[in-house]
Amino acid sequence: MVEFHQVAKRYPGGQIALEGVDLTLGRQEMAFLTGHSGAGKSTLLKLIGLIERPTHGQVIVNGKNLARIGRAGVPRYRQRVGLIFQDYNLLFDRTVFDNVALPLVIRGMRHADIVRRTRAALDTVGLLSHERKRPITLSGGEQQRVGIARAVVGRPHLILADEPTGNLDPALSAEIMRLFARLNQAGTSVLIATHDIALVESLGYRRVALDHGRVAA
Numbered sequence: 001m002v003e004f005h006q007v008a009k010r011y012p013g014g015q016i017a018l019e020g021v022d023l024t025l026g027r028q029e030m031a032f033l034t035g036h037s038g039a040g041k042s043t044l045l046k047l048i049g050l051i052e053r054p055t056h057g058q059v060i061v062n063g064k065n066l067a068r069i070g071r072a073g074v075p076r077y078r079q080r081v082g083l084i085f086q087d088y089n090l091l092f093d094r095t096v097f098d099n100v101a102l103p104l105v106i107r108g109m110r111h112a113d114i115v116r117r118t119r120a121a122l123d124t125v126g127l128l129s130h131e132r133k134r135p136i137t138l139s140g141g142e143q144q145r146v147g148i149a150r151a152v153v154g155r156p157h158l159i160l161a162d163e164p165t166g167n168l169d170p171a172l173s174a175e176i177m178r179l180f181a182r183l184n185q186a187g188t189s190v191l192i193a194t195h196d197i198a199l200v201e202s203l204g205y206r207r208v209a210l211d212h213g214r215v216a217a
């Protein structure tokens with residue numbers, strides 16, 4: 001599903017975030033990305049999500065070389081990629097329901113289907129009773145779960161999550177990991193960046209460790 005060939009990323013200003021990265025994430029594979037703060041985890045996810053572009057090398061997703069996708073093609077590419085990042089990017093003037101429904105509305109889905117699928121996604125993250133609220137009135141962990149519901153509602157074939165359980169207590173973290181595992185069993189590839197090595201080891205999925213921008217193991 002995802003292939004990196006000798007990928008390097010240098011940010012303007014000279015900071016080298018990734019160097020010589022070769023990586024393969026199989027179709028329907030779920031894996032964790034670990035490494036110290038600044039190791040390059042977020043950068044690696046951003047290259048797959050087309051939030052950043054590599055300075056060197058190739059990123060191939062679903063057989064497509066991302067270098068061939070121009071700016072105009074990015075929204076369409078992202079329709080099937082579920083992005084879960086730290087800044088949840090929620091729309092604070094819309095309800096929780098509207099935030100989660102947005103990807104389906106953009107896709108032009110029928111209203112009845114939007115309602116059914118949005119409610120199902122909210123139910124999965126335990127927020128159905130909050131659907132009429134505004135995100136500003138929710139806790140950090142609840143806002144994080146709204147972001148997760150929005151990322152999975154469109155049934156992406158790839159989920160990229162950056163510290164998705166950073167603000168959640170252990171019980172909720174485990175629940176979110178079970179959600180990812182279920183989506184993975186249903187055929188979605190999942191790549192999760194986390195500092196929580198204990199959680200990764202308890203789950204038994206593949207772990208890709210980054211160290212100063214290079215794949216360490």
Ligand SMILES: Nc1ncnc2c1ncn2[C@@H]1O[C@H](COP(=O)(O)OP(=O)(O)OP(=O)(O)O)[C@@H](O)[C@H]1O
Binds near residue numbers: 012015038
């Ligand atoms: N937009 C940017 N401009 C310049 N440098 C950046 C930018 N984003 C990240 N970097 C630098 O690139 C390196 C890798 O950062 P990245 O955020 O990918 O690491 P990370 O492993 O996700 O860290 P953390 O666990 O703290 O989130 C760091 O040295 C960081 O300072």
